[in-house]
Amino acid sequence: MTAGAAQPVLRATLEDVARAAGVSLATVDRVVNRREGVRAKTVARVEAAVAKLGYRADVAAARLARGQTFRFAFVLPTGSNSFMTNLTEQVQRTADWLAGQRGFIDILHVDVFDPDVLASALENLSPAYQGVAVIALDHPRVRAAIDELAGRGVAVVTLVSDAPSSRRLHYVGIDNPAAGRTAATLMGRFLAGNEGTVAVIAGSLSLRDHTERQFGFHQILSSEYPDLRALPVIEGRDDSDRTRKLTAALLARHADLRGIYCCGAGNRGIADALEASGRAREVVWITHELTQYTRRFLVRGTLDAIINQDPGHEARSAARVLLAHCSGEPISPDQERIRIDIFLRDNLP
Incomplete structure (x- = not known):
């Protein structure tokens, strides 16, 4: 040397x-x-x-010496939601890392918009699982299913959407009221000097993340931008065909529509309706999650801003929290905090 x-x-x-x-x-x-x-x-x-x-x-070596392994279930939505597709891919990548830590992930897809279906999936999980990460619906039956798992000693992490009054161990996701307030501030500044209405499209108000986002949005829009009036929230169930029809109806019904805030998904439908109407450049549109589609809409000017959460960070964080709990190890709160990203056309990664 x-x-x-x-x-x-x-x-x-x-x-x-x-x-x-x-x-x-x-x-x-x-x-x-x-x-x-x-x-x-x-x-x-x-x-x-x-x-x-x-x-x-060397915790992994210690687990190997003891013959100790952990198995986790990640309960994710069915459907073609692009963000959830990205999240599934990131969970699969995380599974490769976790295997080296003597932990193993199974991915289960269910309809998280249906509380009975989601609760039934949680109630019927194999007893082989020591931990569960789930896109939670804040519904009494789903909360009861989470509580039942916790009562059996199964660690439950809520992912992206929370059920805070349940016995879940940890929530992995952004501060959704803050994300909604951020969207309202952007909307108000983009529309400075304009009067008119703003539409709010959620996937489902049974999903706590969508409810909290629209709450934060209304909080800022009504208090700081009185010239802009938010219309009643409509639910698109994160379905592009449904959101296309809803958006087309909004555009036809409200000549003074100045903005659209989508706090869920279904963005391809919104883009189709805006572009078909010829009003894409005059209506400010703000949505969530950077995907291959929202990137395209942002680049061509149909979409104005994206409020984003990192699905890779969330998948890894959920796995780390479950593994740490089962191993009796501490977590680092700063490492597990999911930040809010804001993307405009000029700062796309």
Whole structure:
């Protein structure tokens, strides 16, 4: 090796700690795994050696040595929602990483808009699962199903859409009221000096993320932009054909329509209706999630802004939280916080 070349950093082992502390390997193993039967003075020597050497346990190796594995179910929506398709792909990629950590993922697709179907899927999950990540519907039966899983010792993480009054372990997703307020601020600034109506299209108001987004949107629009009047929320069930018809009807009914905020999906339908009407450049349209379709609409000027959440970050975060819980390890709140991204045509990645 040439002079000045970087030296490899070697990870300290239990054997290194045992030598430094002057004790047996078995004693070190007892101390680092918090088992009883070791004198306080010896514990102090081992802990001092651990600190000096910067020893960190290889958790995956420990699970392998114990023959310990975990299996998780990710319950995701059926349908052609582009964001959910991206999320499924990211969960599949996360499964490859998790396998190296002795954790395994099965993906189950169900109709999350139907509380009975979703609750039944949760109620009938195999007892082989130690953890579940689910796009939650905030409905009494779904909350009861989550509570039942938690009562059986199954960790439940809500993903993208929350059911906060349930016994779920953790929510992985953006701050949806803040996302709605952000959309309203953008809408108000884009339409500065204009008067008229603004349409709000949700997928379903049974999905808490959609409800919270439209709540945040109305909160800012009504208080800070009084010249803009939000129309009653309509539900497109994240279906492009349905949202196309709803948007066409809005455009025909409201000559003073100045903006559209879509707090769900079905964006291909909105784009088709706007472009067919010839009003795509005069109506400000703000939506959620960067997909191959919303990117295209943004680039050609039909869409004005995208409020985004990173599906890769969410898939990895859900897996990390479930794995940490089952392994008895801490999580880093900062690492698991999902940020809100704002994309305009000028800053697309």
